[in-house]
Amino acid sequence: MILENIVVGSYMVNCYLTGSSDTKEVLIIDPGSSPGSIKAKIDDMKLKPIAILLTHGHGDHIGGVIELKEHYGIPVYMHELDGDMVGATRTNFTRMMFGRSIEFTPEKFVGDGDIITVGDLEYEIIHTPGHTQGGISIKCGDVVFTGDTLFHGSIGRTDLPGGSYDQLIGSIKTKLMALPDDTRVYPGHNSASSIGYERKYNPFLR
Numbered sequence: 001m002i003l004e005n006i007v008v009g010s011y012m013v014n015c016y017l018t019g020s021s022d023t024k025e026v027l028i029i030d031p032g033s034s035p036g037s038i039k040a041k042i043d044d045m046k047l048k049p050i051a052i053l054l055t056h057g058h059g060d061h062i063g064g065v066i067e068l069k070e071h072y073g074i075p076v077y078m079h080e081l082d083g084d085m086v087g088a089t090r091t092n093f094t095r096m097m098f099g100r101s102i103e104f105t106p107e108k109f110v111g112d113g114d115i116i117t118v119g120d121l122e123y124e125i126i127h128t129p130g131h132t133q134g135g136i137s138i139k140c141g142d143v144v145f146t147g148d149t150l151f152h153g154s155i156g157r158t159d160l161p162g163g164s165y166d167q168l169i170g171s172i173k174t175k176l177m178a179l180p181d182d183t184r185v186y187p188g189h190n191s192a193s194s195i196g197y198e199r200k201y202n203p204f205l206r
């Protein structure tokens, strides 16, 4: 399995390139900014991006979408409930964050239980609303990408439009904590963790 992390932009978003070591096909998860450095990594490793997959619609996670989508001619996948957010700077805050509006229409909506096949691998969508209504996590084998839902020792903020603390805690407890302890957690910001570590030490899950 290919799993590369590139930290992008002033909001320090974890962009991930992940996919099949056999075919070199990859998903670009959350290209938040710096499309040039993401492209450089893709070219260096001779990867073949097949889609951009967004954990949610916030501006810090979508800053590089348009350049990469056009450069590689690939579609954008995300959950329908954040679809309106990426379509308008008023709701994705990109003008405020970058001084320029980033607005686009995703090609395909994905929902809970959907599978994205990348070479010999299967990526399963887990709907984990609470940080935003359309927030998703993505599981492949013993790896889960958690966006701004679950962080190392913390959880996503819920004070932005569409946020709900109770819903977020519910998503984490019922969907993510159902995964085995040895599942590695790759969040949208900060360092990686594991389900076992979070189950034991995350103060929000006590």
Ligand SMILES: [Zn+2]
Residues within 6 Å of the ligand: 056, 058, 131, 148
């Ligand atoms: Zn966010």
Ligand SMILES: [Zn+2]
Residues within 6 Å of the ligand: 013, 058, 060, 061, 148, 188, 189
């Ligand atoms: Zn974020």
